[in-house]
Amino acid sequence: MSAVPPVEVEHHENYLNTSYGVWSWLLTTDHKRIGLLYLVSVTFFFFVGGFFATLIRLHLMTPQGTLVDAATYNKMFTMHGVVMVFFFLIPAIPTVLGNFLVPLMIGAKDLAFPRLNLASWYIFNAGGLLMIYSVMRGGLDTGWTFYPPYSSLYSNTHVVSAVLGIFIAGFSSILTGLNFLVTVHTMRAPGMTWGRLPLFVWSHYATSIIFVLGTPVIAITLALVGIERIFHLGIFDPSLGGDPVLFQHLFWFYSHPAVYIMVLPGMAVTTELITTFSRKRLFGYGFVAAASIAIAVIGFFVWGHHMFVAGQSFYASMVFSILSYLVAIPSAIKVFNWTATLYKGSISWATPMLYGLGFIGLFVMGGMTGLFLSALGVDVHVHDTYFVVAHFHYIMVGGTVMAYLGGLHYWWPKMSGRMYPEGLAKFAAVVLFIGFNLTFFPQFVLGYLGMPRRYHSYSPEFQVLNVMSTAGASILAVGYLLPMAYFIWSMRYGPIAGPNPWPGTGLEWLTASPPPEKNFEVTPVVTWDAYDFPNRHDLKYPAPTPGFTPAQTWPPE
Amino acid sequence: MSEAPYALQEHFRDLEQQKDAATLGMWIFLVTEVMFFGGVMLSYSTARYLHPAAFAAASHYSDPLIGAINTAVLICSSLTMALAVHASQLGERKPLVGYLAATIVLGCVFLAVKAYEWSHKFHEHVVPGYDFSFPGPEARSAALYFTHYFAMTGLHALHMVIGVAVLGVLLVRAWKGRYTPAYHTPVELSGLYWHFVDIVWIFLYPLLYLIDIHR
Ligand SMILES: [Cu+2]
Numbered sequence: 001m002s003a004v005p006p007v008e009v010e011h012h013e014n015y016l017n018t019s020y021g022v023w024s025w026l027l028t029t030d031h032k033r034i035g036l037l038y039l040v041s042v043t044f045f046f047f048v049g050g051f052f053a054t055l056i057r058l059h060l061m062t063p064q065g066t067l068v069d070a071a072t073y074n075k076m077f078t079m080h081g082v083v084m085v086f087f088f089l090i091p092a093i094p095t096v097l098g099n100f101l102v103p104l105m106i107g108a109k110d111l112a113f114p115r116l117n118l119a120s121w122y123i124f125n126a127g128g129l130l131m132i133y134s135v136m137r138g139g140l141d142t143g144w145t146f147y148p149p150y151s152s153l154y155s156n157t158h159v160v161s162a163v164l165g166i167f168i169a170g171f172s173s174i175l176t177g178l179n180f181l182v183t184v185h186t187m188r189a190p191g192m193t194w195g196r197l198p199l200f201v202w203s204h205y206a207t208s209i210i211f212v213l214g215t216p217v218i219a220i221t222l223a224l225v226g227i228e229r230i231f232h233l234g235i236f237d238p239s240l241g242g243d244p245v246l247f248q249h250l251f252w253f254y255s256h257p258a259v260y261i262m263v264l265p266g267m268a269v270t271t272e273l274i275t276t277f278s279r280k281r282l283f284g285y286g287f288v289a290a291a292s293i294a295i296a297v298i299g300f301f302v303w304g305h306h307m308f309v310a311g312q313s314f315y316a317s318m319v320f321s322i323l324s325y326l327v328a329i330p331s332a333i334k335v336f337n338w339t340a341t342l343y344k345g346s347i348s349w350a351t352p353m354l355y356g357l358g359f360i361g362l363f364v365m366g367g368m369t370g371l372f373l374s375a376l377g378v379d380v381h382v383h384d385t386y387f388v389v390a391h392f393h394y395i396m397v398g399g400t401v402m403a404y405l406g407g408l409h410y411w412w413p414k415m416s417g418r419m420y421p422e423g424l425a426k427f428a429a430v431v432l433f434i435g436f437n438l439t440f441f442p443q444f445v446l447g448y449l450g451m452p453r454r455y456h457s458y459s460p461e462f463q464v465l466n467v468m469s470t471a472g473a474s475i476l477a478v479g480y481l482l483p484m485a486y487f488i489w490s491m492r493y494g495p496i497a498g499p500n501p502w503p504g505t506g507l508e509w510l511t512a513s514p515p516p517e518k519n520f521e522v523t524p525v526v527t528w529d530a531y532d533f534p535n536r537h538d539l540k541y542p543a544p545t546p547g548f549t550p551a552q553t554w555p556p557e
Numbered sequence: 558m559s560e561a562p563y564a565l566q567e568h569f570r571d572l573e574q575q576k577d578a579a580t581l582g583m584w585i586f587l588v589t590e591v592m593f594f595g596g597v598m599l600s601y602s603t604a605r606y607l608h609p610a611a612f613a614a615a616s617h618y619s620d621p622l623i624g625a626i627n628t629a630v631l632i633c634s635s636l637t638m639a640l641a642v643h644a645s646q647l648g649e650r651k652p653l654v655g656y657l658a659a660t661i662v663l664g665c666v667f668l669a670v671k672a673y674e675w676s677h678k679f680h681e682h683v684v685p686g687y688d689f690s691f692p693g694p695e696a697r698s699a700a701l702y703f704t705h706y707f708a709m710t711g712l713h714a715l716h717m718v719i720g721v722a723v724l725g726v727l728l729v730r731a732w733k734g735r736y737t738p739a740y741h742t743p744v745e746l747s748g749l750y751w752h753f754v755d756i757v758w759i760f761l762y763p764l765l766y767l768i769d770i771h772r
Contacts, residue, residue: 109568112578178585186578187568216589220596224708231686233704234697235600241698246603250596518568 014417014514029114030517035100036415037121042096043484045087045128048135050480052080057439057473063460073456074141075157081144083135086166087128089400090258093265094211095124095176097407098204100415102180104508104515105198107189107524112182113175120172120179127169134158134165143454145255148236148247152228160229163222170219173261177211180204189507191526198506198530199282202289203268206296210257210264213300218254221247248310252303260299262396264292266359266403267334273356273406274338275531276504278345282531284337291330298327308379317376324374331367335360350502351425355406358433362398366391369444384454387447393440405432405483410504412487413497417514420490424482432479438472505531564740576742583746587753590716594757597709601764604701611698613769615691618683619674619706624766627670628758634663635755642748645741650734653744657728660751664721671714678703709761716754723747 015032025033056076059067068076099117103110111117134140140157142150151159184197184205197205224235225247234240236247275282282288304312304320338360347353369391372378382388413419442465447453451462458466500509511520528535569575605612641656682690684707685700693699727747730736736744 113582114566114568174589178582178589181585182578182582185581186574212585212589213592216593217596220593224597224600227708233686234701235604235704241604241608241701243603243607246600250599 012512013516014512015517016417016514018517027118029110029118031099031103031111031114031117032415032515032519034117034121035096035098038091038095038099038124041121041125041128042088042092045083046092046480048132049080049084049088050477052076052083053473054477056080057470059456060458060466061470063458063463065456068456070456071141074143074454075139077454078141078143079135079139082140082162082166083131084396085144085258085262086169087124087131089262089396090173091124091169091176092404093269093400093407094180094204094207094261095120095172097269097404097411098180098207098265099176101411101508102183102201102204103187104414104511104519105201105506106184106187106192107507107520107526108183108187109518109520109523111179112187113179116175117179120175123175124169124172127165127167127172130161130165130168134162137161145251146222146225147251148225148228148242148244149238152225153232153237153239160226163226167219167222167226170215170222173211173215174219177208177215180208181212184208189524189526192507193526195286196526196529197289199271199285199288199292200268200506203264203271203292206292207261207264207268209293209296210261210299214254214257214261217250218258221250221254245307245311248307249303252306253300256303256306257296257299259392259395260295262400263363264295266363266400267292269403269407269410270338270356270359270363271334272504272506273352273410274341274360275533276410276502277348277350277353277356278341279348279533280341280345280531281529281533282337283340283343284333285530287333288337291333294330295327298323298330302327302374305374305379308376309383321374321376325371328367328371328374331363335364335367349426351420351422351429352406352410354426354429354433355402355409358429359399359402359406362394362402362436366394366398369394382447384452385447386443386451386453389453390440390443390447393443398436398440402432402436405429408483408487410502411508412490413501414508414513414515416487416491416494417497418490418492418494419497419501420483420486420494424486428479428482428486431475431482435472435475435477435479439469439476440472442466442468442472505533505536572740579742579746583749587749590753590757594709594712597705597712598760598764601705601709604705605768608695608698608701611695612702614693614695615683615699615702616766616768618678618681618703619766621766621770623670623674624762627667628762630663630667630670631755631758634660634667635752637663638748638751642741642745645731645736645744646738648736648738648741650731650736653731653736654728657724657731657744661721661724661728664717664724668714668717668721671710671717675707675710678706706765709765713754713757713761716757720747720751720754723750 015030025037028034028037055067056073059065059073059076065073099111137158140155140159140162142155142157142159146159146163151163184201188197227233228235228237228242232240234242236242236244238244271282271288302320302324304316305324308317308321369387373382373388373391409420409425446462446465446469449462451458497513499511499513501513503509507520507524507526508515510524565572565575569578637656637659641653641660644653644656678684679688682688683699683703685704689700689703690696691699724747727744731744
């Protein structure tokens with residue numbers, strides 16, 4: 001680690017030093033502080049989920065399984081999935097980066113409902129605690145999908161407390177989405193028209209639509225599973241006259257759009273990274289904005305592709321297959337626009353850009369293999385194999401987690417006022433990329449060769465690829481621990497960042513780092529388009545070295 | 558008292574922006590409620606589609622007349638709620654308090670009737686998962702009717718209880734003269750919520766009581 005001498009903090013009043021003490025954090029209504037509270041929560045859950053992932057990969061080192069028996073293995077992958085999906089991937093980017101940045105980017109003092117925002121954090125943690133309680137009491141083994149009648153009748157594990165935890169955490173999602181929607185509609189600064197909104201905000205707007213429309217459905221569905229289990233009712237249980245396929249419809253009506261809850265914010269971050277570090281106006285602003293909304297809307301009509309072999313009608317499967325192809329179009333539009341933005345841009349290879357480029361590559365891999373799966377015939381072959389596992393990990397880990405880390409690096413100077421160590425961060429980004437591909441690429445091959453998912457053992461010919469995957473996972477773990485360590489280090493020892501170290505064009509870069517409690521000394525009046533690099537002569541060029549504060553003129557002429 | 562500066566939260570520019578935000582927030586909340594109730598209604602529809610005869614037979618345990626009375630009570634409460642909103646817009650304190658009180662009373666009447674119906678079902682041993690016996694071969698399927706009956710009316714009653722509690726808070730504040738023509742958003746938005754809960758019942762009544770009425 002390079003020995004940068006700690007620089008004296010320049011004393012401006014900001015959201016971090018305006019008040020001290022535990023209660024000033026636990027009772028804060030400042031969206032920036034709540035963003036950091038979420039950062040602590042989701043990081044915790046990330047490591048809980050990661051712990052189970054570690055156990056899974058260690059177990060699968062040998063064909064007969066090294067660590068646990070079959071029943072325990074079922075619990076391992078269930079808890080990995082449940083914790084990661086509901087308590088990390090879904091909330092991570094919106095609640096941490098979205099909370100922190102949406103008001104800043106639109107020039108508002110806060111979200112529309114600050115107390116509701118704080119309440120969302122408590123609700124999230126209450127749900128999370130119930131989940132941890134279920135894990136501590138012995139866990140659950142239903143898979144993250146909670147399919148009845150197994151979940152409601154046969155499983156002997158802690159299903160009720162787990163679904164209650166997800167039910168409660170769901171309200172945190174709903175309220176966050178509601179808060180974002182209202183904020184974007186009513187709190188924009190003068191001159192910040194819809195056509196000037198950063199695409200980060202557009203993507204979060206689209207995400208919020210899914211939060212608001214989808215989450216209530218999973219809430220009521222899991223509530224029904226809980227009720228069915230407690231009172232032995234037959235809503236989904238065929239032996240009592242219920243319909244198990246109904247559950248799958250309701251579950252996937254939310255859980256497919258939930259994939260876009262996870263990836264749209266990742267696209268949001270990537271769009272900002274690509275344009276900033278290409279120092280070029282984003283290619284096709286309108287298309288990218290519209291693509292976000294299109295993904296949110298079409299995403300609600302493709303859920304049946306999870307049920308090709310679940311007994312839905314053949315015609316339904318055909319329609320869902322075609323619609324699933326359709327949803328690839330807006331995603332592809334985004335990828336093409338990012339690529340066109342890179343073309344002839346003055347690209348700088350800062351750490352966030354490495355993550356941004358990593359996102360594009362891995363997202364394309366995940367997306368293209370998604371097309372294999374939406375093809376009815378191919379899906380029947382690879383259904384429930386490691387091919388599917390690899391596919392969604394490319395989207396969720398390669399996409400969402402990469403973007404989340406890229407976003408954390410990019411806005412860390414804004415959040416903390418300090419820079420992270422650039423060299424080490426680049427190294428970690430490369431380690432992550434290599435570790436990720438080594439972990440999950442072999443799983444594509446495994447799935448194609450026919451290794452089924454969710455089994456605690458496998459035939460010996462799959463061992464080489466499994467060992468490769470486990471080796472990759474341990475490299476990946478190093479890649480996750482490094483940023484954790486140097487972010488904490490940089491909070492005290494990192495060089496002072498200044499208001500706009502990259503420089504970026506969003507409103508968030510026009511205020512101090514860290515921002516004052518009410519975000520802006522004077523409410524900004526926006527007279528320029530998003531990403532207007534060509535006309536922003538106030539931004540020094542080329543990008544200054546981190547730690548150097550470029551001169552800021554305000555307002556820009 | 559035409560201006561109420563204490564009502565403006567500091568992150569808003571003015572009361573108008575604050576009101577826009579609150580109103581949109583309530584509408585979006587109601588959309589989430591539609592999705593929430595929509596899940597149970599889909600479940601109901603599926604079960605009824607699979608077991609039409611059992612649903613028809615079981616629906617005779619719910620008295621359409623009592624349901625109709627309760628429907629009338631709720632519609633009246635929506636009227637008094639609308640009048641309360643009107644009074645708050647004009648800043649008429651006493652009518653506002655009166656209409657809010659009337660709405661609360663009507664809401665409580667509805668809940669009391671509901672409680673009577675529920676206790677009746679307990680006496681008739683048609684509570685699935687607790688005490689259930691139903692004559693004939695369709696007992697298993699009829700249980701699904703009652704499951705949905707309790708889930709849907711229970712969910713609705715929970716919303717009613719929350720609504721009555723919210724109106725209670727409004728009543729106290731209205732008594733203190735907090736609401737003026739310049740600031741009465743809470744009354745308006747609670748009104749929106751109340752009407753929504755009312756409309757849900759308008760759907761529940763035919764779904765649960767009137768399935769087999771023509772026979
Ligand atoms: Cu899907």
